[in-house]
Amino acid sequence: MVKFGKRLAMSVNPLWEGQYLEYRQLKKELKKLSTPTGSDAEGSSSPSSALAQPKDGHARFQKKLDSEIEKIVLFFLTKQGEFASRLSAFRAQQLVATTSSPSTESEIETINALANGYRDIGEELVKLLYYVELNATGLRKILKKHDKNHKGKKITANYINSRVESNVSHLQQLYHDEGISAIIASIRAALDELRTLQMQVSGTNHEAAAATLTRSISEDEPILNRISVARQRLHQSTRYAKTIAAQALIFDSDLSDDEEEMLLKTIKMQKPSxxxxxxxxxxxxxxxxxxxxxxxxxxxxxxxxxxxxxxxxxxxxxxxxxxxxxxxxxxxxxxxxxxxxxxxxxxxxxxxxxxxxxxxxxxxxxxxxxxxxxxxxxxxxxxxxxxxxxxxxxxxxxxxxxxxxxxxxxxxxxxxxxxxxxxxxxxxxxxxxxxxxxxxxxxxxxxxxxxxxxxxxxxxxxxxNRDARVCGVLNSTHTIQVWILGFSPNFFDFFCSFFAKSFSRYPFDHHIYNKCIIYAQSVVWIGRNSTPNVI
Structure with a gap:
């Protein structure tokens, strides 16, 4: 199986080079945390400096990660703005074409040009969705790699929790695509209107239409299908990132990257006959x-x-x-x-x-x-x-x-x-x-x-297979972390302690207690993810 770093390097769009997650650089930062430099070793004679150095290193890593996320999100928003500007210009041209009454030949040329313009935006939108999916996967993997290499200094739960719950957060934008939904809706509506206009023009003058028509606009445009597939892949990726809200962000997991990807495929394949x-x-x-x-x-x-x-x-x-x-x-x-x-x-x-x-x-x-x-x-x-x-x-x-x-x-x-x-x-x-x-x-x-x-x-x-379904989203032998889908850490700690104290006076099976906590998390996760996105 190809390592993610190589897959990321092979998947880079040359026009967007420099805008991707610096995955290899972040891995080097992790190695620096594991291998102190000579100056660090000399300065380690002071107990206070020995304690401060790892802490500063992890803080630098988080700051570097913040910088990478900011770069990705700003590029993501910039491209959305470019698409919106181009769509706005095309829509203005389309409005003129529908209200004016020029010759049939010029009308069809305008329709063809607009349709090709919308298709080009759609092609770039597919690439942008893949860009976001790739970077979201890289973020998840680098956090997981950090926690695996530094089990005494795990940062994933606290890092995600502090960024997601913040009122101003770049990380939230990485998993929200409301702007993409608006762009898709505009492309779909524009192509529908152009198809109607094309049918009207073709019905008026068949010979002129046949001579100038380069490509008809179908009701089921291929580019719309490609956007739908790309967006579904992104949702699966972010849903799995939310499964980190049920696994790597809630439960500690020692699975390797390859094992994790195999686990995801196993979960997808476990459908009833x-x-x-x-x-x-x-x-x-x-x-x-x-x-x-x-x-x-x-x-x-x-x-x-x-x-x-x-x-x-x-x-x-x-x-x-x-x-x-x-x-x-x-x-x-x-x-x-x-x-x-x-x-x-x-x-x-x-x-x-x-x-x-x-x-x-x-x-x-x-x-x-x-x-x-x-x-x-x-x-x-x-x-x-x-x-x-x-x-x-x-x-x-x-x-x-x-x-x-x-x-x-x-x-x-x-x-x-x-x-x-x-x-x-x-x-x-x-x-x-x-x-x-x-x-x-x-x-x-x-x-x-x-x-x-x-x-x-x-x-x-x-x-x-219920056991496999449960193991697909959690590892119940590990410790439950504090971050749980929309609940603050303090609230979750209070809930767990209250639940334990309420049953402490009775003979109580801790395995059942763990199962109850798991069911509570499942209810929260299902409730927050039961409404599908609307295109």
Whole structure:
């Protein structure tokens, strides 16, 4: 694997040389801290100078790092200003082109020139995004290298905390791209308007347009896609830098740079299998089908068992009552596993439908009610939602939530539709010697379906690797540092000490205490990063 210093040197834009993080120079500064010079050794006879020298060296390193960050951020802002000025000039030309009525040929030439100008800005913007990503990675690595080489003088947590919490900070600008968002929005809007204008001009005079048109403006411009990819990479890099807000900035880590990059790739690769995702979604479809399939025949079923048709509402309503109770259990259980609660809920549904189907043979309305109660207790929708929240990326989550609602709606429609089809079953059909009627057929059908689904869960559903996910963002064997995502060090210390004192009077497992702290950090991190950037 190529060392980061070499990768940085190979990736330098010649036009921007001198504006990148001086990674090699900073590494030399670190070596100076580790290897005192001869003059330092001679002066070390004085105890006070021996103590002051390392402290001054670390302070010089931080000052050098501040200077590098300032250089990078000022260049970043300067380029944004240049892009904004060029965009402003192009937009003014575009406004003139849309309001005036010159010849078709000159109009198309203007459109081509403006479109190429916007594309050029987009190309440079892609390079700028890569520039920021590269320097943000370099900053993270040099801080990590410092703490690894000087374990008694770790500065990462305090350095980041003091700069981020400051009202005036260059470091904050490195991870904020609101200006980039505005530039992207302007390019997108300008190209959309030019495309509309191009279509109007082409429609007016096809021959002149064909003669002068060099390149059409597509709705899905390649440069916009490239900007989107570059920005997504930057967000992944800064999200991982925020994972330093859950790892290197909160937890001490002794991983090397190569091991760290391999860890990041491992985290990205740990996605649930497509079959597991499908089974999770299909669970909610089957449950909603099971919920509504008995509605058309439940009144007649109650009458056959000696009750009244009014019991139909009770039979149908037993399921949601039980699902309210089971939601509490499944919410707790889903913190530990997905496969086991899904299996348990499926077994409840298998037994519930079997009781519902056998109730007529035993002339017991109680079996119907207990069966429907078990069906409700097998409602795993809280597990399905939690699975989506935990095992889909932020980009995938909106689509997965929409798919979840779609599966639910399809199940609500499929239930009554299947009940209508079951009206055509033969009169003498028997299963295991038990007579199958129109009233009991929904129970028998769902019994078979849920049994097959249970086998599919056992055979194909893969439990997400929770340990690997946790290790991807923290190393729980190390000490928790004081910097935590928006909380001040004093507040976090107060929270930890209060939490420990509150439980000190009871037999207490410190492993559980550490887990509770980890969960608290996770809640804060998720809350502060749950809103995606809007282009």
């Amino acid at each position: 497509p079959i597991s995702r499908f089974l999770n979604m299909f669970s909610t479809f089957l449950y909603m089908t099971n919920y509504y399939i008995v509605a058309p025949t439940s009144g007649e079923y109650a009458t056959l068992l000696g009750g009244t048709a009014a019991l139909s509402g009770v039979i149908v309503g037993m399921t949601p009552v039980a699902s309210m109770l089971s939601a509490v259990l499944y919410s707790w259980w889903a913190n530990r596993s997905f496969r086991n609660p899904l299996l348990f809920s499926t077994v409840c549904l298998v037994l519930g439908n079997l009781l519902y189907a056998l109730a007529l043979s035993y002339n017991s309305i109680s079996m119907v009610l207990v069966g429907r109660l078990l069906n409700g207790f097998g409602g795993a929708r809280s597990i399905n939602r939690r699975y989506i929240a935990d095992n889909y990326s932020r980009e995938e989550r909106t689509g997965a939530s929409a798919l979840f609602v779609t599966y639910s709606a399809l199940g609500m429609s499929a239930g009554p539709a299947m009940a209508a089809v079951l009206n055509y079953i033969p009169d003498d059909l028997r299963v295991f010697g038990y007579l199958v009627t129109i009233e009991t057929s929904p129970g028998w059908l769902m019994f078979v379906v849920w049994s097959v689904y249970c086998v599919a869960i056992v055979a194909f559903f893969q439990e997400p």
